[in-house]
Amino acid sequence: MRFSRAIVRTPGANFAHGLTSAADGPPDLDRALRQHAHYCEALRECGLTVTELPAETRYPDGTFVEDTAIITETVVIATRPGAATRVGEVAAIESALRSIGRDLCQIEAPGTLDGGDVCDADGHFFIGVSARTNEEGARQLAQILERHAYRATLVDMRGSPALLHLKSGMAYLGARQLVIGPGLPQIAELAGYERICVESAEAYAANCVRINARVLVAAGYPNFSSTLRARGHSLLVLDMSEFRKMDGGLSCLSLRL
Numbered sequence: 001m002r003f004s005r006a007i008v009r010t011p012g013a014n015f016a017h018g019l020t021s022a023a024d025g026p027p028d029l030d031r032a033l034r035q036h037a038h039y040c041e042a043l044r045e046c047g048l049t050v051t052e053l054p055a056e057t058r059y060p061d062g063t064f065v066e067d068t069a070i071i072t073e074t075v076v077i078a079t080r081p082g083a084a085t086r087v088g089e090v091a092a093i094e095s096a097l098r099s100i101g102r103d104l105c106q107i108e109a110p111g112t113l114d115g116g117d118v119c120d121a122d123g124h125f126f127i128g129v130s131a132r133t134n135e136e137g138a139r140q141l142a143q144i145l146e147r148h149a150y151r152a153t154l155v156d157m158r159g160s161p162a163l164l165h166l167k168s169g170m171a172y173l174g175a176r177q178l179v180i181g182p183g184l185p186q187i188a189e190l191a192g193y194e195r196i197c198v199e200s201a202e203a204y205a206a207n208c209v210r211i212n213a214r215v216l217v218a219a220g221y222p223n224f225s226s227t228l229r230a231r232g233h234s235l236l237v238l239d240m241s242e243f244r245k246m247d248g249g250l251s252c253l254s255l256r257l
Contacts, residue, residue, distance in 0.1 A: 198224055
């Protein structure tokens with residue numbers, strides 16, 4: 001899929017009050033804002049028109065907009081985040097989702113679903129069942145996708161506590177190339193893909209994003225970057241230090257369509 005637009009949300013003044021399991025200390029807000037601005041510049045460099053939503057201080061995690069929706073070429077699915085403090089983020093972004101102009105579906109209770117648990121590999125959607133996405137939410141999403149002629153595979157992440165979301169350990173780079181991070185469950189449906197494995201010391205780098213002709217990667221992981229360049233990928237390397245402190249990665253910061 002070629003992307004032409006992205007939706008982002010600026011981190012709020014209470015960004016440091018969001019959910020995190022990291023032990024790297026609180027994020028520096030000014031530095032996070034600079035990193036977010038550079039991220040938006042990178043999206044534009046990839047050819048995207050960027051819709052920048054204002055900070056939403058009711059939801060400290062609101063900058064991680066990817067968790068609120070799954071966007072395909074034919075349907076948009078509003079999620080139901082698995083953390084109670086984040087459920088309201090979906091209503092806060094609903095007008096932006098409706099402006100896309102595609103059918104809009106909704107994950108319903110008791111299902112929970114975070115967008116970070118969903119990896120689209122050219123219309124084959126891998127859906128992680130995790131601490132944030134339950135089996136019911138994954139099943140609902142699979143049914144919606146299959147009604148729209150997509151395929152879906154559920155991946156049980158519950159035995160991989162180091163991975164918050166599926167995309168903490170998986171990224172699709174096109175041409176049947178999958179980035180695979182340490183601890184990702186091995187399932188039969190991965191056969192037939194070229195797997196680019198990330199070493200344990202650089203596990204955070206697995207959350208990278210292919211956007212048109214470029215791949216966004218986190219700074220500080222030279223071995224992984226060298227591996228991608230050796231496969232012919234053109235990289236945009238971005239400092240993600242403040243978002244890593246809040247369990248966030250490159251894919252988390254935008255909805256791409």
